[in-house]
Amino acid sequence: xxxxxxxxxxxxxYKESVAILTxxxxxxxxxxxxxxxxxxxxxxxxYPGLLLLLPAFLATRGNVYGALGARxxxxxxxxxxxxxxxxxxxxxxxxxxxFVNGITVSVFIGAMSWLILRALGRDSAALGExxxxxxxxxxxxxxxxxxxxxxxxxxGYKRGIDPDNLVGPIVTTLGDMFGVVFLYAxxxxxxxxx
Amino acid sequence: xxxxxxxxxxxxxxxVGTMMPILVALSVLEMGSGYVLHELERxxxxxxxxxxxxxxxxxxxxxxxxxxxxxxxxxxxLGTLEFSPRDTTILTxxxxxxxxxxxxxxxxxxxxxxxxxxPVVSIGGGMTLRETFTVSFVSGMALAVVAVVLSVSxxxxxxxxxxxxxxxxIPVVTNLCDILGVVILAVVASLTL
Numbered sequence: 001x002x003x004x005x006x007x008x009x010x011x012x013x014y015k016e017s018v019a020i021l022t023x024x025x026x027x028x029x030x031x032x033x034x035x036x037x038x039x040x041x042x043x044x045x046x047y048p049g050l051l052l053l054l055p056a057f058l059a060t061r062g063n064v065y066g067a068l069g070a071r072x073x074x075x076x077x078x079x080x081x082x083x084x085x086x087x088x089x090x091x092x093x094x095x096x097x098x099f100v101n102g103i104t105v106s107v108f109i110g111a112m113s114w115l116i117l118r119a120l121g122r123d124s125a126a127l128g129e130x131x132x133x134x135x136x137x138x139x140x141x142x143x144x145x146x147x148x149x150x151x152x153x154x155x156g157y158k159r160g161i162d163p164d165n166l167v168g169p170i171v172t173t174l175g176d177m178f179g180v181v182f183l184y185a186x187x188x189x190x191x192x193x194x
Numbered sequence: 195x196x197x198x199x200x201x202x203x204x205x206x207x208x209x210v211g212t213m214m215p216i217l218v219a220l221s222v223l224e225m226g227s228g229y230v231l232h233e234l235e236r237x238x239x240x241x242x243x244x245x246x247x248x249x250x251x252x253x254x255x256x257x258x259x260x261x262x263x264x265x266x267x268x269x270x271x272l273g274t275l276e277f278s279p280r281d282t283t284i285l286t287x288x289x290x291x292x293x294x295x296x297x298x299x300x301x302x303x304x305x306x307x308x309x310x311x312x313p314v315v316s317i318g319g320g321m322t323l324r325e326t327f328t329v330s331f332v333s334g335m336a337l338a339v340v341a342v343v344l345s346v347s348x349x350x351x352x353x354x355x356x357x358x359x360x361x362x363x364i365p366v367v368t369n370l371c372d373i374l375g376v377v378i379l380a381v382v383a384s385l386t387l
Contacts, residue, residue: 006282013290017261021298024257028250029302033309035249036242036317045239052232055252056224059372062256063217071209080204090204097209105217112225117232172257176249 020169027173031058031180040180043187047125050133050183053113057134057183060105061175065145068098069153069167076157083154095150099142106138107131129194133186140182141175148174220369227252227376234380237387241320244383246306247330251337251379254298255371259341262291263367266349267359277350288342292335299334303327325387333382340378341371 034040035054044051071094075081081091110131117124124130152170153163203209231238231248238244265287269275275283307326310319321329344367352359 006286009286010290010293013265013287014293017290017294018297021254021257021261021294022301024253025250025298025302025305028253029246029305029309031249032246032306033315033317036246036310038242038316038318041239041242041245041318044235048232051235051238052225052228054231054248055227055372055376056221058249058252059224059369060217060221062253062372063220063369064213067213075204093204093206094209097206097213100206100210101213101217104214105221108218109221109225112222113228116225116229168257168260172253176253180249 023169024172027176031176034180034184040184043184047129047133047187048122049113049117049124049130050187052116053109053130053134054180054183056109056112057106057137058176058179060102060109061141061145061179062171064098064102064105065149065175066167066171067101068094068146069149069163069171072150072153073163073167076153076163083157085150085154095146098146102142102145103135103138106134106141110134129190132190132193133183136186136189137179137182140185141178144178144182145171145174223369223373227373230377230380234384237380237383241383241387242318243306243310243321243326244329244379246309246317247302247326247333247379248376250298250302251333251375252372253375254295254302254334255337255341255375256368258291258295258338259345259367259371260364261294262287262342262345263349263359263363266345267352267363270349270353270359277353284346288346291342292338295334295338295341296331299331299338300327302334303330306330321387328386329379329383332386333379336382337371337375337378340374341367344370 072081075090075094076083081088110133111127114124114127114130149167149170153166156166157163266275266284269283275281303326304323307321307323309315310317345363348363348367349359352362
């Protein structure tokens with residue numbers, strides 16, 4: 001390959017990816033400005049353990065629903081599932097499994113955050129508070145992620161867009177945005193109940 | 195992440211059984227970057243602008259790494275990729291990835307600072323434009339270099355060991371970059387502020 005061709009290729013690759021990365025940047029900035037608000041920094045200060053679990057909580061959204069998206073995408077390509085919400089056994093199983101995974105791992109993260117701070121002899125919020133927050137946040141993100149992911153993937157697929165190219169950006173963007181908002185919602189619920 | 199072992203298995207038990215150990219292991223690793231945030235809590239809570247950068251630093255390393263890994267993996271499958279100094283495919287992809295990172299992290303620095311100026315958003319701020327831009331750009335480019343090194347070496351390892359990079363490289367690179375993003379941000383922030 002000659003130098004001009006290599007440069008042209010690099011420009012093409014850049015153009016192909018810059019739009020998707022900009023969408024992800026916008027989602028991340030929304031999440032970031034939510035985390036940076038005064039209400040949220042005060043919440044982090046008054047619930048020790050919440051900042052500790054934040055990266056794991058956000059990253060698991062990507063892993064759980066990225067896997068669901070990859071599975072749905074493969075299922076659509078193989079003709080195993082139809083691009084609509086229905087009583088299809090495979091679709092229901094895939095959604096139920098991602099729900100179980102999402103909730104279990106959320107609760108695990110809340111408990112682990114408490115355990116780590118306890119083991120290090122640091123201040124921490126109560127176990128019930130941290131697990132309560134991640135449980136509520138995990139439940140709410142599951143509903144939004146499952147509905148949003150399936151809705152957008154089905155709509156895209158019907159319009160001839162390869163779901164493989166949609167899943168990654170959808171999961172990152174929705175996961176970041178709703179992940180932080182619902183963590184805050186979790187804190188509000190725990191404060192009201194507690 | 196592709197649910198490899200259970201691709202033909204659509205039972206709830208099968209999917210959960212395959213994924214749960216991976217999810218648990220990954221979230222334990224992720225607690226590492228959470229620990230860095232927690233240890234530097236005062237640095238971050240006193241400068242909320244740094245917190246604005248956190249989700250993008252978590253997501254973008256994985257994004258850049260997965261775009262590069264998928265491209266290298268596809269070239270490898272097509273037989274158009276060779277691990278030799280004369281092959282320009284890797285170099286072309288690496289240059290494009292670094293240019294994408296430069297664009298995204300320059301935009302992140304400027305926009306994150308801009309957001310702290312909007313009263314309605316009520317972000318405490320605590321950093322100048324110059325500081326925000328420097329921290330975002332330097333840590334972003336460092337993360338991009340890490341993502342490039344990880345993607346290329348992981349693809350090379352999959353290639354030498356005869357593993358399909360789609361099943362190995364991409365999940366590994368994405369998750370490592372997720373974890374290292376916050377760590378790099380924290381290191382750069384402590385060095386420059």
